[in-house]
Amino acid sequence: MAYTILDGHKTLLNFPRGAEGTWTLDSYRTRGGYSALEAVLREGRYTPAGLLDQVKKSGLRGRGGAGFPTGLKWSFLAKQRPAYLVCNADESEPGTFKDRVILEENPHQLVEGMILSLFALEAEHGYVYVRGEYVHPQKRLDAAIREAYEAGYLGEDVLGAGRAYHITLHSGAGAYICGEETGLINSLEGRKGQPRLKPPFPAVIGVFNKPTIVNNVETLASVCSIAEFGGEAYAQWRNESGKSTGTKLFSVSGHVERPGVYEVPMGYPFKRLLEEECGGMLNGMPLKALIVGGSSVPVVDAETAMKIDLDYESCAAHGTLLGSGGVIVMGEGTCMVRSLEVLLRFYHHESCGQCTPCREGTGWIHRIVRRVEAGQGTMVDLDELYRIADNMEGKTICTLADAAAWPAKSHLRVFRQEFERHVHEGRCPFGGRFPDPFHLGPQA
Amino acid sequence: MSEIKTVTLTIDGRQVTVPAGTSVLEASKVIGAEVPHFCYHPGLPVDGNCRMCIVEIDGARRPPVSCATSCADGMVVRTDTAAVKAIRASVMEFLLVNHPIDCPICDKAGECMLQDYYMQHDRKRSELRDEKVHKPRLVKFSDRIVFNGERCILCTRCVRFTENVTRTHELGIVNRGDRALVEVAGGGSLHNRYQDNVADICPVGALTKTDFRFKKRVWFLKHTDSICPGCSRGCNVVLDHDKNEVVRVMPRFRAEVNGHWMCDEGRDIHKRIGVDRLLAPRVKLPGREGGATPEEALEAVAEVLGEARKTPDRLAAIASSWGTNEEAFLFAKLFGETLRTPHMDVKSDSDEGYPEDDVLHTADHNPNRAGVVAQGVVPNDKKGGLGLAGILDACRRGDIQCLVVWGPGLSGHLPGGESELALVLSKVARVVYLGWKDDPVARLAHVALPTPAWAEKDGSYTNCDGIKSTSVRALDPPPGVRGEIEVLADLQARLKGRSYGRTFRELAAKTGAPLPPRRPAPALRQPSLYRHASGVARP
Amino acid sequence: MTLDWAFLLITAVNLVAVIGLLLNLGGVLTWVERKQAAVMANRIGANRCYIPVPVPAKAPGGGWKVRWSKRFTLVGLFHAIADGMKMLTKEDYTPPFVNRFIYNLAPFIAFVTVFATFAVIPFGGPVEPARLLDGPLLSGIGALDGARAWLAGFFGDGSGAARTFRLQLADLDIGVLYVFAVSGTGVFAAALAGWSSNNKFSLLGGLRASAQMISYEVALGLSVIGLFLIHGTVDLGRIVDQQQSLWMWGIVLQPHMFFLFLAANIAENKRIPFDMPEGESELVAGYFTEYSAMKMGMFMMSEFVAIAVIAGLVTTLFFGGYHVPFLYDDGFHFGESVVPLSHLTVVVLRLASFTLKVLVLCWFQILIRWTLPKFRYDQVMRLGWKMLLPISLANLVLTAGIAQIVNAR
Amino acid sequence: MNPLLNPKLPEPAYKEEFTAGRLFTYRNPSDLTLWERLYVPEVLRGLSITGSIFFKNMGLWLVWLGYWARGRANEAPRGAVTVYYPEEERPDMTKVNRGKHILTQRLNGEPQCVACYMCATACPAWCIHIDAGEHPDPAIEKYPVRFDIEIDKCIFCGYCEEACPVDAIRLTTDYHTVDYLRERMVYDRDYLLSWNPTKVQQEHVYPGGEPRRG
Structure with missing residues (x-):
C-alpha cells in the first residue's frame, strides 16, 4: 500500500523518542516550532478566515473520540465576543494516553496550536483543562505557557501583531465525565461536573455563558501542521482508499511487545501497526480481541481486527469506532467477562448520576456482569444484560451511557460463548484472573 | 403592543400553534397528549435529567427530551409511537431498579408520579436480581421536611427550587452515579420559609412534610379551592380536608398571584381555625341576659341598630380586613346606606406572620384590606366621618353611642392593649361584635355573634395587587353559626334596607368576584388508587 | 214470634267453635309452615322459643337451688305465640303519605272475608241434642238423667219430637254462591291496600292481586259447577249429605276438578306458586309493603286462616265433608253387617273426621308451597284464562251431557 | 350466512311465537316434553319427592324419640343436615372459611401491619379504622397506633386480606362474631393481636390451618 506522507516527518511526535528536553521552547524552536505562528502573525500568511478555511480544507476531525469535523465546529461559533477556546486535556478514557505524551514531551506544539486556533476563531482567551491526575504533564505545560509568555507568543501584544492571546491552565479534579465538553465547561465554571443539555451548544453558550469551542489536545496541536503546510497538504496524509486525513496518535496497550504511543497516518492498517511498530504480540501469543478506540468502543475479535485500517470509515465498516485511538490488544487467555466487568466497574464509578438510564443502568449491568464473572449468573442474566444495555443507549444527555452500553453489547455479541461458559460451569473458566491488559507493562 | 411570535408544529398528527419558545412538552399539553415527566416543572428551570419525556421528532438524530426542546415551525412530533412507549417503559424500569417500592408506608402513594406512570407506562415485574443500592432514610432536612434517600429519583426539582425560587441554595446533590444523594449543603438544615414546597414538587415520596406525615392517605382527601388568609398576597390554595377537618394546604397555580408556591406559615394557618372560637352568641342587654339562640341574638342586634339609627352620627362601624368582598359590600350598604353612619373604617385583624420578603410575603397580614376598602368601607368625608383612630378617640370621649366591631384584633390598635380596650368600650352604650374569634371585644360586647372562619364560607378576596380570588367553603361551620352574608342581609331586611342578595353567587355579580369553576362533586371515595388524587392538573 | 233459645244456643256454640278453631288453626299453621318446610328441606326449623321451667339444680356451694330451664320448647310451638305477641306489641307505623281510611280498612276486609267464608261450611254431622x-x-x-231431660226439654220442638241441628253457622240455600261472593270481596282488600299505600310496589302488588283474583274467581266457580249439576244443589249442607257414600265424594266423581279447584283456591289465596302480588323478589312485599305490626299480621293471619278455609271447602266439596266412610247415623254399615254406635260417638267421629281432613289438606297446601317454584306473572294469567277456564268449561259441558243422559234414563 | 347452506350449524337457540298479534322471540325456548307440559303429573312427582323427604324425616324423628327416651339422643340418626348453632357446631367447617380477623405479629409481638390503609381502602363496608404513627425503628417507620375493626359491619369478603401488602391481616376460620353489646363488637388492635400472643414466634401460623412456609 502506498501512503502520501511527508517522508519521515512526524507532525506531533516530531522529536526523537526518549530524548531529554524536548518540552522546552528552545528544543521546539529547533524543530521548526512557532514558525507557522510567526508566519501567520508577522507575515500575514493567513487571515483568520483564511486559516479557518485551511482547517476546513484539511479535513481535520476531532481527535477526542467523536470525530466531528473541526472546521465545521469552528464555523458554528457565535459571533458575539468574548468567545473562548477550551482545550480538553482531561484525557481519562481507559486505554488512551496519547495527549499525555504531547503535554509531557511537546507542550509547545499545543500552545502554538492553541494560539493559531485563537487567531482563526478571533478569540483572545484559551483554557486548558488538564486532568487532575496529570500532575507531571501539568507542570510541563505550565512551564511551556510561562516560556511562551516570556517569549512573547502569549500576552497583550503577541509578536507585535497587535493581538492579545492568553492561555490559562485549569486542573480538573478527576472525573471521567469532565472529558465531555459540557461537563468540562461546568467543571471549569466551578460547578459539579455534569454534562449540560444540548442545545444550546457550547459554540453558542459555553463557558461563562459565552460562545466556546472545545477541542482535544491532539486536534489543536494538529492545527500547527495545517498552518505550516496548508490544509490541502495535510489532507494528503492518508491511505488512498480512505477519506480520513492527517496523522493520528495511537496509544497501544495490552499484550504487545512494545506498547506505546505511535503516530501514523490515517488509514494505516492495524496489522502493520501491530507487527511493525509494536513488534508483534507479546511472547508471540495469538490475538484474541481488540478494542481499537479506547474503552468505550465496541470490541472486535482477532479476525476482524486484522482487517481494520485505522481510520474512521474502516472502523465503522467493521462494527467499531476509531474513538480516541486507545488501542487495547488482548491476547489469548484473556477472560472477556472479566474484561467487561473491569470496563463496567469504571463506567459505574464514573457515571455522573444525572440521567436516569445511565445512573441506574451502569450500576445494574455492572452488578450483573460481576455476578456472571463470579459464576453465579444465569442465561436470563445474559439476555437481561443485553436488553438493559440496549435500553441505556441513546437516551441520555451525554454519551457515557452509550460508552458503557457499547462494550457490553459488543462483548456479549462477539464473545457470547464465553459468557455462556461462565454460566454453565458456574465459575470463571480462566481462573478468575487474566493477563491484565491494563496493568501489564512491556517488561511483563 | 408587540405581536407575540407564534410557531406552528404537528404533534401526533395535529396542528398546534404556540408562542415561540414554548417547549414541546407544554405544546403537547395543549392538544392533551400528556407527555410523562418527572424533573420538568413549569415553575423551575429545565434540567432534562429524568429522560421520561423523550418524544420522537422527525429529523432529530436521537430522540430528544420534550421539556428541553423548543417548538419550531414545521416540527413533526410524535408522542405515542411504540418506540417512545418502549423508551418510557425502560426509563421507568431504571427509575424503579433501586427504588424501595415501599408504597404502603409512603405518604406520597396515591399522588405519586412514579406510581401513576408505573401503571401507565411500565406495569411489569422487576428484573433485578441483585441487591438494591441502599441510601440513608429518614434524614431530617429540617423540622418540617424529612428526606428518604432511597425513594429519591434525583430529579433535582428541590435543588432547583432552592436555587431559583428562594435563592437560598441549601440543597445540592452529592456523590455520583447511583450513589448520588440530595443533601443539605454544609450539613445544616433547610431554613427558608417556603420549604414545604419542596415536598409538594417532589414527584415521589422522598421529601415529606412532618406535618402531614402519616396523618391521612391522600385518596381520602377532598379538595376545595380556597385562598390563604395569611397575608395580603392572598395565595391561591387548595384545602385538602376530610371529616370536616383541614389536613393540609397545597398551593394552587395562579400565575399572577403566587405562581406555583406558597409559604410555610400559610400551611399552618388552618390549625388556628378551632382555636379561641366564639361558638355561641352572647347577649348582655338588659332584659335579654343569658343564653340566646342565634335568632334571638340577631334580633338583639337589629334592636340595637334600630335604636342607633336615630342618631347616625353617634354610630360607628369597624370592619374586618379578613372579611370577603361580598361581606364588605353588604357591610358598607348596611351602615352607609341604611343606617347612614359616616364613621366607618377597616382595621387589621391580625399582625402575626412572617416579615415581608421578595418571594411572596407582604407586610400586611390581613388578606382583604384592599377589597374591604374598595367595597366602600371608608369614612364618609363629606359628613365628617371619622377613621379608625378617630372612632376610637370618639369612643374614649363618649361621643359614640353604638359601636359595631367586625372581626378580632381591635385591641392591637390601642397602645394599652386589652386594659385600654375595656376602658374605651366602657364609654360606649352599646357594643356589637361580629366575628369568629373569642376576642376581648367579644367578651366586652353587649351582643356578640359568632361567624364562620374563612374556610367555612364562600367569598372573594382582593390581594395587594388588586387581583381578586375566590375561596370556596370547604368545611361546615360549627352548628348554629351563620355566615356574615346571611347575617348582614338579615339585618338589612329587619332594618327595612334594600335587598342585595343573600348568597355568594348573587353578590359575586356585584363585586365582580371570579366564580369558581364548578367541580364535579367529589366521589365519596376515589374509585381508583391510580388516579391523581388532588384532581388538579399536575404541574 | 218467640225467641228460639235452642237455636241461639247452638249457633253460639258453633260460632265459638268456628272462630276458636280457625284463629288457633291460623296461628298454629304459621308454626306448621315453618316446621314442615324445615323437615322437608332436611333442616331443623323453629326451635328456640321456650317457656322457662324451674328445675332443681346443684348450687355451687352444695345444696340445691332453682334453675330456669330453657329446654321446654315444645318443638318450637311457642314461636306461634311469640310471633303473635311480637305483632301485637310492635309499633304500628302508618306512613304519612297513605290514604288513612282505606289503608286502615284494607286489612280488616281481608280478615273478615276469610272468616265469613267459613260460615256456610258444615263442619259436623246433624246433632240431636236430646240423644247426646x-x-x-x-x-x-x-x-245424667236430669241433664238428659233438660236437653230433651230445651231442644224439643214442643211436640215431643227431637230437633236436629246441623253443625254449621249458616245453613244457606245459596251455599257455595255465598262462598264465591264473599271471597270475591277479598279482592278489595288487596286492591285497596295496594292503592292506599301510595307506593309503587304496593300499587303493582295490588294490581296483580286484583287481576289474579278476578281471573281465578272464574275458574274457581266453573270448576265446581259440574258437582252442583250432579248433586242438584248449591247448598253445602245438602251436598255433604249426598256424599254419605264414598262413591258420591267429589274426588271420585270429578277428580280432575279437584286439582283445578285447589289450584284456583291457592291462586285466590295468593300463595306460592301464585304469589305474584307479594313477589318478594321483585315487589318487596307487594300490596302490604307499607303495613306493619298487627295490620300486617292481619294480612298474614288471613292468609293462614284462608288455608284452613280452603281446606274446609275442599273437604266439603270433594272429600265428603264430615263423613266417615261407611259411618251412618246409627253406626258403621259394612254391607249387611252393622256396628251400632251411640249418637255422641257418631257426632264426635264426624267432627274428628272433618278436622282430620282439614288438617291433611292444610298440610298438603303447605307441601305445595314448599315444593313448587313460582310462576311468572304472564304464566299465571295464561294458566288461569287459557288452561283452567277452558278445562272447567269443557268439564261443565261434559258433566251436563252425562247428567242429562243419566237423568233421562 | 345462510344457515341452510351449512346444515351442520346448530338450530338457532330461540323460538318465535305469535301471541296477542305480536311476534315474540324467546331466547331460551322451553324444552319440556308434552308429558312435562301437562304439569299436573310433574307437580305430583315433585310433591311425592318433597313429601317422601318429609315422611322420612318424621320417621327419623320417631326413631330419635326412641333414642331420646333411652337417653342416647346424641347417637340417633338425624335427618337434618343443619345444626343447632350455639349448642352444636359443624365439625366439617372448611379451613378456608372467612371469619374473625387477626393481625399477624413480628417476632417481638408487634403488629406486622405498616398502617398503609390498603385494607381500609379496599373494605367495601368501611369497617376498618386505622391511625398511623411513627415507629421508633426507622426500618419499620410506620405502624398502627389504632387498628379497629367494626366486626358488626364486616361482610367477611376478605378484601382486606387480599389488599394487605405485608400479610398483616388475615381472616381466621372462627365465626363466633356475635355479642350482645355493640361496643364489644369493635375489635381493637390489642384484641386482634391477642390471637396467639405467646406461641410460635418462628413462623406465623394460620390459626386452624397449615403453617405458611416461605
Whole structure:
C-alpha cells in the first residue's frame, strides 16, 4: 500500500523518542516550532478566515473520540465576543494516553496550536483543562505557557501583531465525565461536573455563558501542521482508499511487545501497526480481541481486527469506532467477562448520576456482569444484560451511557460463548484472573 | 403592543400553534397528549435529567427530551409511537431498579408520579436480581421536611427550587452515579420559609412534610379551592380536608398571584381555625341576659341598630380586613346606606406572620384590606366621618353611642392593649361584635355573634395587587353559626334596607368576584388508587 | 214470634267453635309452615322459643337451688305465640303519605272475608241434642238423667219430637254462591291496600292481586259447577249429605276438578306458586309493603286462616265433608253387617273426621308451597284464562251431557 | 350466512311465537316434553319427592324419640343436615372459611401491619379504622397506633386480606362474631393481636390451618 506522507516527518511526535528536553521552547524552536505562528502573525500568511478555511480544507476531525469535523465546529461559533477556546486535556478514557505524551514531551506544539486556533476563531482567551491526575504533564505545560509568555507568543501584544492571546491552565479534579465538553465547561465554571443539555451548544453558550469551542489536545496541536503546510497538504496524509486525513496518535496497550504511543497516518492498517511498530504480540501469543478506540468502543475479535485500517470509515465498516485511538490488544487467555466487568466497574464509578438510564443502568449491568464473572449468573442474566444495555443507549444527555452500553453489547455479541461458559460451569473458566491488559507493562 | 411570535408544529398528527419558545412538552399539553415527566416543572428551570419525556421528532438524530426542546415551525412530533412507549417503559424500569417500592408506608402513594406512570407506562415485574443500592432514610432536612434517600429519583426539582425560587441554595446533590444523594449543603438544615414546597414538587415520596406525615392517605382527601388568609398576597390554595377537618394546604397555580408556591406559615394557618372560637352568641342587654339562640341574638342586634339609627352620627362601624368582598359590600350598604353612619373604617385583624420578603410575603397580614376598602368601607368625608383612630378617640370621649366591631384584633390598635380596650368600650352604650374569634371585644360586647372562619364560607378576596380570588367553603361551620352574608342581609331586611342578595353567587355579580369553576362533586371515595388524587392538573 | 233459645244456643256454640278453631288453626299453621318446610328441606326449623321451667339444680356451694330451664320448647310451638305477641306489641307505623281510611280498612276486609267464608261450611254431622247422652255407656249413669231431660226439654220442638241441628253457622240455600261472593270481596282488600299505600310496589302488588283474583274467581266457580249439576244443589249442607257414600265424594266423581279447584283456591289465596302480588323478589312485599305490626299480621293471619278455609271447602266439596266412610247415623254399615254406635260417638267421629281432613289438606297446601317454584306473572294469567277456564268449561259441558243422559234414563 | 347452506350449524337457540298479534322471540325456548307440559303429573312427582323427604324425616324423628327416651339422643340418626348453632357446631367447617380477623405479629409481638390503609381502602363496608404513627425503628417507620375493626359491619369478603401488602391481616376460620353489646363488637388492635400472643414466634401460623412456609 502506498501512503502520501511527508517522508519521515512526524507532525506531533516530531522529536526523537526518549530524548531529554524536548518540552522546552528552545528544543521546539529547533524543530521548526512557532514558525507557522510567526508566519501567520508577522507575515500575514493567513487571515483568520483564511486559516479557518485551511482547517476546513484539511479535513481535520476531532481527535477526542467523536470525530466531528473541526472546521465545521469552528464555523458554528457565535459571533458575539468574548468567545473562548477550551482545550480538553482531561484525557481519562481507559486505554488512551496519547495527549499525555504531547503535554509531557511537546507542550509547545499545543500552545502554538492553541494560539493559531485563537487567531482563526478571533478569540483572545484559551483554557486548558488538564486532568487532575496529570500532575507531571501539568507542570510541563505550565512551564511551556510561562516560556511562551516570556517569549512573547502569549500576552497583550503577541509578536507585535497587535493581538492579545492568553492561555490559562485549569486542573480538573478527576472525573471521567469532565472529558465531555459540557461537563468540562461546568467543571471549569466551578460547578459539579455534569454534562449540560444540548442545545444550546457550547459554540453558542459555553463557558461563562459565552460562545466556546472545545477541542482535544491532539486536534489543536494538529492545527500547527495545517498552518505550516496548508490544509490541502495535510489532507494528503492518508491511505488512498480512505477519506480520513492527517496523522493520528495511537496509544497501544495490552499484550504487545512494545506498547506505546505511535503516530501514523490515517488509514494505516492495524496489522502493520501491530507487527511493525509494536513488534508483534507479546511472547508471540495469538490475538484474541481488540478494542481499537479506547474503552468505550465496541470490541472486535482477532479476525476482524486484522482487517481494520485505522481510520474512521474502516472502523465503522467493521462494527467499531476509531474513538480516541486507545488501542487495547488482548491476547489469548484473556477472560472477556472479566474484561467487561473491569470496563463496567469504571463506567459505574464514573457515571455522573444525572440521567436516569445511565445512573441506574451502569450500576445494574455492572452488578450483573460481576455476578456472571463470579459464576453465579444465569442465561436470563445474559439476555437481561443485553436488553438493559440496549435500553441505556441513546437516551441520555451525554454519551457515557452509550460508552458503557457499547462494550457490553459488543462483548456479549462477539464473545457470547464465553459468557455462556461462565454460566454453565458456574465459575470463571480462566481462573478468575487474566493477563491484565491494563496493568501489564512491556517488561511483563 | 408587540405581536407575540407564534410557531406552528404537528404533534401526533395535529396542528398546534404556540408562542415561540414554548417547549414541546407544554405544546403537547395543549392538544392533551400528556407527555410523562418527572424533573420538568413549569415553575423551575429545565434540567432534562429524568429522560421520561423523550418524544420522537422527525429529523432529530436521537430522540430528544420534550421539556428541553423548543417548538419550531414545521416540527413533526410524535408522542405515542411504540418506540417512545418502549423508551418510557425502560426509563421507568431504571427509575424503579433501586427504588424501595415501599408504597404502603409512603405518604406520597396515591399522588405519586412514579406510581401513576408505573401503571401507565411500565406495569411489569422487576428484573433485578441483585441487591438494591441502599441510601440513608429518614434524614431530617429540617423540622418540617424529612428526606428518604432511597425513594429519591434525583430529579433535582428541590435543588432547583432552592436555587431559583428562594435563592437560598441549601440543597445540592452529592456523590455520583447511583450513589448520588440530595443533601443539605454544609450539613445544616433547610431554613427558608417556603420549604414545604419542596415536598409538594417532589414527584415521589422522598421529601415529606412532618406535618402531614402519616396523618391521612391522600385518596381520602377532598379538595376545595380556597385562598390563604395569611397575608395580603392572598395565595391561591387548595384545602385538602376530610371529616370536616383541614389536613393540609397545597398551593394552587395562579400565575399572577403566587405562581406555583406558597409559604410555610400559610400551611399552618388552618390549625388556628378551632382555636379561641366564639361558638355561641352572647347577649348582655338588659332584659335579654343569658343564653340566646342565634335568632334571638340577631334580633338583639337589629334592636340595637334600630335604636342607633336615630342618631347616625353617634354610630360607628369597624370592619374586618379578613372579611370577603361580598361581606364588605353588604357591610358598607348596611351602615352607609341604611343606617347612614359616616364613621366607618377597616382595621387589621391580625399582625402575626412572617416579615415581608421578595418571594411572596407582604407586610400586611390581613388578606382583604384592599377589597374591604374598595367595597366602600371608608369614612364618609363629606359628613365628617371619622377613621379608625378617630372612632376610637370618639369612643374614649363618649361621643359614640353604638359601636359595631367586625372581626378580632381591635385591641392591637390601642397602645394599652386589652386594659385600654375595656376602658374605651366602657364609654360606649352599646357594643356589637361580629366575628369568629373569642376576642376581648367579644367578651366586652353587649351582643356578640359568632361567624364562620374563612374556610367555612364562600367569598372573594382582593390581594395587594388588586387581583381578586375566590375561596370556596370547604368545611361546615360549627352548628348554629351563620355566615356574615346571611347575617348582614338579615339585618338589612329587619332594618327595612334594600335587598342585595343573600348568597355568594348573587353578590359575586356585584363585586365582580371570579366564580369558581364548578367541580364535579367529589366521589365519596376515589374509585381508583391510580388516579391523581388532588384532581388538579399536575404541574 | 218467640225467641228460639235452642237455636241461639247452638249457633253460639258453633260460632265459638268456628272462630276458636280457625284463629288457633291460623296461628298454629304459621308454626306448621315453618316446621314442615324445615323437615322437608332436611333442616331443623323453629326451635328456640321456650317457656322457662324451674328445675332443681346443684348450687355451687352444695345444696340445691332453682334453675330456669330453657329446654321446654315444645318443638318450637311457642314461636306461634311469640310471633303473635311480637305483632301485637310492635309499633304500628302508618306512613304519612297513605290514604288513612282505606289503608286502615284494607286489612280488616281481608280478615273478615276469610272468616265469613267459613260460615256456610258444615263442619259436623246433624246433632240431636236430646240423644247426646243416650248411649250404651252413658245410659247406665243415672246421674245424667236430669241433664238428659233438660236437653230433651230445651231442644224439643214442643211436640215431643227431637230437633236436629246441623253443625254449621249458616245453613244457606245459596251455599257455595255465598262462598264465591264473599271471597270475591277479598279482592278489595288487596286492591285497596295496594292503592292506599301510595307506593309503587304496593300499587303493582295490588294490581296483580286484583287481576289474579278476578281471573281465578272464574275458574274457581266453573270448576265446581259440574258437582252442583250432579248433586242438584248449591247448598253445602245438602251436598255433604249426598256424599254419605264414598262413591258420591267429589274426588271420585270429578277428580280432575279437584286439582283445578285447589289450584284456583291457592291462586285466590295468593300463595306460592301464585304469589305474584307479594313477589318478594321483585315487589318487596307487594300490596302490604307499607303495613306493619298487627295490620300486617292481619294480612298474614288471613292468609293462614284462608288455608284452613280452603281446606274446609275442599273437604266439603270433594272429600265428603264430615263423613266417615261407611259411618251412618246409627253406626258403621259394612254391607249387611252393622256396628251400632251411640249418637255422641257418631257426632264426635264426624267432627274428628272433618278436622282430620282439614288438617291433611292444610298440610298438603303447605307441601305445595314448599315444593313448587313460582310462576311468572304472564304464566299465571295464561294458566288461569287459557288452561283452567277452558278445562272447567269443557268439564261443565261434559258433566251436563252425562247428567242429562243419566237423568233421562 | 345462510344457515341452510351449512346444515351442520346448530338450530338457532330461540323460538318465535305469535301471541296477542305480536311476534315474540324467546331466547331460551322451553324444552319440556308434552308429558312435562301437562304439569299436573310433574307437580305430583315433585310433591311425592318433597313429601317422601318429609315422611322420612318424621320417621327419623320417631326413631330419635326412641333414642331420646333411652337417653342416647346424641347417637340417633338425624335427618337434618343443619345444626343447632350455639349448642352444636359443624365439625366439617372448611379451613378456608372467612371469619374473625387477626393481625399477624413480628417476632417481638408487634403488629406486622405498616398502617398503609390498603385494607381500609379496599373494605367495601368501611369497617376498618386505622391511625398511623411513627415507629421508633426507622426500618419499620410506620405502624398502627389504632387498628379497629367494626366486626358488626364486616361482610367477611376478605378484601382486606387480599389488599394487605405485608400479610398483616388475615381472616381466621372462627365465626363466633356475635355479642350482645355493640361496643364489644369493635375489635381493637390489642384484641386482634391477642390471637396467639405467646406461641410460635418462628413462623406465623394460620390459626386452624397449615403453617405458611416461605
